[in-house]
Amino acid sequence: MPPLSPIVFVVDDDVSVRESLELMIQHQGWHAETFASAQEFLDRPRELLQSCLILDVSLPGLNGLDLQQRIGVDRTYMPIIFITGQGDIPMTVRAMKAGAVEFLTKPLSDEVLLRAVRQALERSLTALSDQASLKELKNCYASLTARERQVMALVVSGLLNKQVGGELGISEITVKAHRGKVMGKMKAGSLAELVKIASRLGIAAVSPPPAVPSTIASSPNGALSRT
Numbered sequence: 001m002p003p004l005s006p007i008v009f010v011v012d013d014d015v016s017v018r019e020s021l022e023l024m025i026q027h028q029g030w031h032a033e034t035f036a037s038a039q040e041f042l043d044r045p046r047e048l049l050q051s052c053l054i055l056d057v058s059l060p061g062l063n064g065l066d067l068q069q070r071i072g073v074d075r076t077y078m079p080i081i082f083i084t085g086q087g088d089i090p091m092t093v094r095a096m097k098a099g100a101v102e103f104l105t106k107p108l109s110d111e112v113l114l115r116a117v118r119q120a121l122e123r124s125l126t127a128l129s130d131q132a133s134l135k136e137l138k139n140c141y142a143s144l145t146a147r148e149r150q151v152m153a154l155v156v157s158g159l160l161n162k163q164v165g166g167e168l169g170i171s172e173i174t175v176k177a178h179r180g181k182v183m184g185k186m187k188a189g190s191l192a193e194l195v196k197i198a199s200r201l202g203i204a205a206v207s208p209p210p211a212v213p214s215t216i217a218s219s220p221n222g223a224l225s226r227t
């Protein structure tokens with residue numbers, strides 16, 4: 001089955017804008033879907049695919065900025081391009097701070113809008129790739145045993161095999177065996193790579209045990225010895 005073409009969603013209450021944008025989008029070889037309100041858009045079943053959203057700021061009911069806030073967390077793969085006939089600086093700042101690709105004023109320049117759409121679709125593809133790789137890492141991590149997870153957490157915190165063994169009450173040889181399985185299951189080619197993986201998964205680092213301070217004691221003959 002061939003891959004789906006990118007979808008460019010359009011939410012604008014002006015039917016003439018929706019129709020003209022739909023034609024322009026289709027002419028570029030992308031799939032277009034248009035909606036007259038934010039609620040219509042929200043009612044559409046979600047799909048995890050390369051896409052972007054051309055969004056009018058002034059909409060009946062839920063406005064564009066509020067819609068951006070609603071979908072910003074769980075649809076990071078869908079960048080937003082705002083269009084408006086009456087934008088102001090505070091509105092623009094709010095939209096851009098929330099991650100909008102562009103904030104354009106009507107009448108729209110086809111060249112500027114298409115450039116923004118291409119940028120948004122590239123960003124969408126990157127986000128989808130990141131999500132896929134993170135999902136794979138989570139699946140790999142789920143395959144670890146409880147002991148392997150303990151070893152991984154201690155190893156990425158900088159502890160040596162001997163120290164890990166001391167923390168878990170197992171031999172250094174056993175630690176090496178678990179560490180090897182962790183590296184294999186997590187598909188990590190080096191410790192540095194495993195540390196990066198742990199960071200992506202949000203695995204909290206374990207603080208190394210404090211060093212035991214040495215003490216100086218006096219021997220029976222009066223000489224000083226370090227313990």
